[in-house]
Amino acid sequence: MIEHILGGFLTLADPVVILVAFAGLVAGVVVGALPGLTATMAVAVLAPFTFFMETLIGIPFLLAAYKGAIYAGSIPAVLLNTPGTAAAAATAIDGNVMARQGRAKLALQISLVASVIADLLATFVLILVAAPLASIAIKFGASEFALLYLIALTMIAVVSGEDPLKGLIAAAIGVSVALVGLDPMSGAQRYTLGSVNLLGGISLIPLLIGLFAISELLISVEESVQRKAEKDAITGDDGGPGLTPRRLKSLMPTILRSTGIGTVLGALPGLGAEISCWISYGWAKRFSREPEKFSKGSEEGVAAAEAGNNAVCPSALIPMMVFGIPGDTITAVLLGAFMAQGLLPGPLMFSRDPETIYALFAFLIVSNLMLFGFGLFAIRYLRRIVLIPDGLLYPVVAVLCFAGAYAVNNSSFDILIMMVGGVAGYLMRKTGMAIPPLVIGMLLAPGLEQSLRQTFLLSNGDPSIFVTRPISLLLTIAFAILVAGLVISNTRRVLNNNNRPNQQGVSQ
């Protein structure tokens, strides 16, 4: 494994790769630092650029943007009390209080160091765990994969957003959208409406740009008056003492604990950085010697939230790379970019394309060093990014969306797909229907269909195959428990009649 990693570092020893990745990192940091522009949106809007790059230039570019955006979400959280990304929501609690106390620089430094340490440690876990898991996953048959897809899809649908039923509906819509195109077995047309443009299916990246970026634009146009007021409230003074080694040492237990939480949660489908930051924050408070300082400018609070959300980045790649199952929307977009580059994530990728895999692992380590260096240098300048007015920001984003959606396939039809995706995304957010299950449903549907059909072909239509193989049996039980829990909680919800609908849509 060490040889492979060293080989990966050698593959990356190309100034072009590093330069392009650095551009991705800067782009991710800028987008992540802007309130309202999410990390998913950053990756979706930047994804089309990678289609014109070599694999080992394009994918590091996106991974760097991903890391940069997740880290930078803490900047407006600290300075404006407005998280740049949903994953930085917990950072805002203590980070903004610190800024108001004149410790903005310290809060941003803690955020950076905690992010880098957590990401680095979680990357080591990814490297150590992925290959052995892949060697186990390679023994999985069609029935196991079908169940794995079903469990992942159900979990994501249930935990995304506030309403499990709507999450499941979103997943079902995603699966239905994925049906458009040609049948993988017979080549027959399905729901193409006779259009040549739909023979290859619905283009994923334009749809994602619509779902995340255009819908965000439509939501923001309603809320921009409110945000303008928030932007006026920028505060913080970086004249205070910085992060000393002694202070960092005292924060290390919190960072390590939160890294563990983020790593475990990130590897589970559906439980992303948005959840990890809160759980890490809660645990940090519980184990702290000074719990009374939490929400009053606690350094541990900032470190816990940031370590918790950044540790998710590498560990969310575990299910994606090993099983081809994206754990959240960002890894779903990354999966789309991998596929566009001709890489098919899954257990076979480790045996077919180990050079690429280990080069990407090596890059994940390098990108942390890049983020650390860039973050330290840029902290003072990043404060200004958050002040860019919506009235200039969103028009530029809109132009990039149009250009990016077109550039994916040089197709004007993709612009229409983007616009339809934008309207659909807006309506979904307004009605409290989470978007991630739709995207992940769309991505998992081909694999689910293939494995289901293979399973029934192998068993001559006998469904007992799902309980006669040991791993299948375990997965069937897990699936049954999941569905039973869902039915019980939803029934109780209706009976109690205590629904709390989401007025502003689901934060992505």
Next chain:
Amino acid sequence: MTSPARQFSMRYADGVTAVVLGLAAVAMLGNLPDVDGIAQALDVRTPAFFPLLAGILLLTLSALLGLRSVLRRRGAGIAITNPWRLVACSLALGLATVGIFTVGLLPTAFLLVIALASVFDYRSYRLTFLVALACPLAVYLLFEVLLQVPLPRGTWG
């Protein structure tokens, strides 16, 4: 360009969603590809097998949502704050789509930046104009020059 918020009942919205999705599911099931009936679609070798499952799933879930919206007695509504801004923004995006097909992306980008900046009520006209000029230029340099991706020129381009 602000206007009072419009509030829609969540119960009503869920009911409409359930009906729309239910109809979509029925349309899916009614147009199963390359089969003569549902019985034939149960054969895993036919291209209709998975659409049948997906259609049934969507129909069932839509029915559950519809049922729940009927059973629900209370709940906050969906607020659309500044509906006219939303309409103006949607119109700008729609016209931009038409513009890309006719005059091409770069002139459309210039106009779109100006239109959206005014929808967002941004009042620094000089800066808006500069960004409106710089944005298409940057897109041109990035896509056509650097990435060598031809941008849409439209039917008039």
